[in-house]
Amino acid sequence: MPGIIEARHLHFAYTRTPVLEDVSFTVDAGDYIGLIGPNGGGKTTLLKVLLGLEKGQGEVKLFGTPLGEFTDWHKIGYLAQKSPVAQSRFPIAAEEVVLMGLPGFSARIKREELKEVYAAMQQTRTRQFAGKIFNDLSIGQQQRVLLARALVSKPQLLILDEPSTALDAGSREMFFDLLGKLNTQNGTTILLITHDTGEVGKYISKFMYVDKNLVFFGTKEEFCHSQKVAEKLGPFAQHTIDHLHNTHGHCPLGASCRECKHD
Amino acid sequence: MIEFLSYSFVQRGLVAGSLVAAACALLGVFLVLKRLSLIGDGMSHICLMGVAVALLTSTNPVYMSIPIVAVSSLGIMKIAQKFKIYGDAAIGIVSAAGLSVGLLLTALAGGFNTDLLGFLFGSILTVTRGETVFCAVLLLAVVGGVVSFYRLLVATCFDESFAHTRGVRVRAVNTGLVLMTSVAVVLSFKVVGIFLISALIIIPPVSALLVSRTFKQVLWLAAGFSVVSVWAGMYASFVFNIPSGAAIILVNLGCLVGCYLYNKGGHRG
Numbered sequence: 419m420p421g422i423i424e425a426r427h428l429h430f431a432y433t434r435t436p437v438l439e440d441v442s443f444t445v446d447a448g449d450y451i452g453l454i455g456p457n458g459g460g461k462t463t464l465l466k467v468l469l470g471l472e473k474g475q476g477e478v479k480l481f482g483t484p485l486g487e488f489t490d491w492h493k494i495g496y497l498a499q500k501s502p503v504a505q506s507r508f509p510i511a512a513e514e515v516v517l518m519g520l521p522g523f524s525a526r527i528k529r530e531e532l533k534e535v536y537a538a539m540q541q542t543r544t545r546q547f548a549g550k551i552f553n554d555l556s557i558g559q560q561q562r563v564l565l566a567r568a569l570v571s572k573p574q575l576l577i578l579d580e581p582s583t584a585l586d587a588g589s590r591e592m593f594f595d596l597l598g599k600l601n602t603q604n605g606t607t608i609l610l611i612t613h614d615t616g617e618v619g620k621y622i623s624k625f626m627y628v629d630k631n632l633v634f635f636g637t638k639e640e641f642c643h644s645q646k647v648a649e650k651l652g653p654f655a656q657h658t659i660d661h662l663h664n665t666h667g668h669c670p671l672g673a674s675c676r677e678c679k680h681d
Numbered sequence: 682m683i684e685f686l687s688y689s690f691v692q693r694g695l696v697a698g699s700l701v702a703a704a705c706a707l708l709g710v711f712l713v714l715k716r717l718s719l720i721g722d723g724m725s726h727i728c729l730m731g732v733a734v735a736l737l738t739s740t741n742p743v744y745m746s747i748p749i750v751a752v753s754s755l756g757i758m759k760i761a762q763k764f765k766i767y768g769d770a771a772i773g774i775v776s777a778a779g780l781s782v783g784l785l786l787t788a789l790a791g792g793f794n795t796d797l798l799g800f801l802f803g804s805i806l807t808v809t810r811g812e813t814v815f816c817a818v819l820l821l822a823v824v825g826g827v828v829s830f831y832r833l834l835v836a837t838c839f840d841e842s843f844a845h846t847r848g849v850r851v852r853a854v855n856t857g858l859v860l861m862t863s864v865a866v867v868l869s870f871k872v873v874g875i876f877l878i879s880a881l882i883i884i885p886p887v888s889a890l891l892v893s894r895t896f897k898q899v900l901w902l903a904a905g906f907s908v909v910s911v912w913a914g915m916y917a918s919f920v921f922n923i924p925s926g927a928a929i930i931l932v933n934l935g936c937l938v939g940c941y942l943y944n945k946g947g948h949r950g
Contacts, residue, residue: 471842491848502840507890508714509899510839518843523833551894567843 420482421446422575422607423468430460430467430474437463438474441632445609447574450601452622453611459629461611462499462579469496469577480575492521495568499579499611501560512555512563513539513548519567538570539563541596543589557584565593569600576600578610582618594618685919693813694805698872698911698929700816702881704823704865706907709882710889710899711858714838716768720757720859721882723772724866725875727753727779731867732800732875733786742800743812743867751863753779758859803874803926805915816868823861827900830854835896872911873926881907884933891940906936 421444430438437460445451455461466472470485478485481493516535517527539545542562547555552563561584568576576597582590598621600606609626612618625641627634634641685691705721712718730753731746738745753775761771787797799807808816827834837844837854845851862882869878889902914929921928 466842469846471845489848491846494846496843496846498840498842502843508839509890509893509896510835511895514835514896515839517832518836518839518847521847523830523836523847523849525829525831527832 420479422449422481423609424477424479424482425468426477428464428467428474428476428478430463430472432463436630438467438628439630441476441628443626443632443635445575445607447607448601448605449624450597450608450622451610451624451626452618453609453626453628454613455628455633461628464628465577465579465609465611469494492571493574495519495571495573495576497561497564497568497576497578497581499583501557501564501584508553510552511549512544512552515552515563516566516570519570521571534570534572535566538566541569542566543592558586558589561585562589562593572604574606576606576608576610578608580611580613582612582614590614590617594621597621685916690806690808691915691919693810694808694872694925695912695915697808697813697816697868698805698915699908700813700820701865701868701872702885702907702911702929703904704816704820704861705869705878705881706885706889706903707823707827707900708858708862708865709886710903711834711838712862712882713886713890715855715858717859718883718886719769719772719879720754720862721866722879723757723776723779724750724754724863725870725878726776726783728800728867728870728875728878729783730779730786731783732797732870733783733790736797737786737790743815743871746867746870747864750867751860754859754863755856758855800870801875802924803870803872803877805872805925808871812868812871819861819864819868823865826857826861834858873929877926877930880930880933884930884937885910888933888937888940891937891944906933910936 423443423445425444426442428438428441429436441460441464453461453464463472463474467474467476468478468480468485470478470488480488481490483490513532513535516538517531519538520531520534536545536548539548542565544559544562544566547559547563552560555563561581565581568578578597582593585593594617597608597610597618601608601621610618610622619638622638624637625634626632627641686695709718709721712720727750728746731749732742734740734749735742735745757768757771757775760766760774761768764771833844833849833854836847837849837851841851844854866878866882869881873881885903885907886899888906889899893899893902910929910932913932915925917923917928917932918925
């Protein structure tokens with residue numbers, strides 16, 4: 419069975435500076451992957467290359483189909499790092515923004531489409547903003563509306579680029595709980611860039627560490643327990659492991675963790 | 682007023698002016714929101730090259746300019762994409778090239794003559810029947826395009842990257858928008874003149890954006906302001922014996938100030 423994402427020998431460079439070098443991996447259905455790495459390490463670029471937003475060298479397959487021939491975009495939900503419009507006068511309601519996430523752009527809006535829009539807004543607790551102008555909302559509220567846009571087509575794969583940076587503590591918890599449920603209950607595959615390894619570590623099943631090359635790709639347990647990884651990644655790995663152990667006062671790995679002192 | 686409307690050339694000017702002004706305003710809404718509004722300014726400079734070629738070859742300046750401006754506008758997009766520079770820099774490069782070639786050809790054609798001055802400052806009363814039909818076809822194409830692809834156009838304006846991940850061919854949408862704008866710009870130079878074309882593309886949408894709460898309102902108001910400015914500007918030109926192109930743009934600026942004051946009064950939510 420083909421992977422949800424198959425990347426083979428990806429290379430990408432902005433002018434002469436290489437950003438990605440020979441990156442290959444396969445994301446399987448149901449994976450919840452935390453994409454981590456230093457600033458400028460190529461995480462966002464990798465997501466853009468996977469989605470065809472940047473043209474790199476190498477091969478990308480989505481749901482078994484080469485990227486150039488891929489048409490089932492409704493299977494993918496994408497949330498970018500930055501809110502799309504700095505244009506303060508873009509007169510569009512939050513519900514219209516969410517509507518953009520549905521497949522097809524027929525001139526007439528159907529009743530079922532609106533139902534799906536409101537259901538997605540309910541999920542991200544933005545239903546009360548439906549009629550408000552998008553740019554009148556706070557950055558955090560906008561981010562939740564954009565998450566609803568990513569979810570409205572009920573995607574099988576969610577690609578999220580540091581989605582929680584603008585959110586307050588309560589919204590962040592809601593956000594990661596929702597992603598966790600989508601992953602465990604609906605089987606949604608998630609690829610998420612994050613620096614928030616502690617909070618999101620509870621849900622993540624695999625880590626992918628990118629710093630131009632694919633430095634590490636494996637399960638959370640392998641990441642935390644591998645001496646090799648700790649040596650290779652230095653302080654960052656230690657920081658991430660510490661985060662995973664300390665956040666919320668409990669170890670996300672439970673009894674299987676060899677680092678914790680279990681009685 | 683009745684005397685003003687009794688002249689057939691005035692009637693034709695009003696009809697052609699209204700059609701092209703509405704088309705420019707509708708296209709302008711998308712260009713302004715995509716931060717491409719200055720493309721109209723760049724294209725107007727390239728128009729000068731088209732007019733100069735037409736004067737040299739004794740052909741119709743409108744029909745000669747359309748392919749030249751269309752190809753140049755595609756060049757603007759290609760340069761921006763190829764060299765990964767911002768659109769305004771690409772517009773600057775191509776418009777400077779168009780203007781310098783235009784001036785060179787104008788000198789070869791014997792310098793500035795009355796025909797050329799008419800194109801620079803507008804000569805709405807010389808619009809021909811064929812050009813009026815062309816304006817009607819343009820407006821129909823623009824309205825048809827906006828109605829048919831409304832959601833797709835709004836999504837592309839709002840967030841090109843996300844639109845791409847919905848399967849929208851963003852480059853094709855942008856190319857269509859720019860090509861239609863090329864035709865609108867060329868048809869506008871008789872209405873307001875090469876110097877003021879970009880105002881028809883920028884000012885009505887900006888006025889409408891100041892007072893609208895929905896995207897559809899912006900489209901209706903921008904087209905409305907633009908048509909009203911053509912009628913009021915032409916009437917003012919007739920009564921006060923002033924250049925019609927300048928009068929049309931000044932009415933547009935009046936609308937902009939009015940919208941700003943309305944907005945400042947807290948009327949837009």
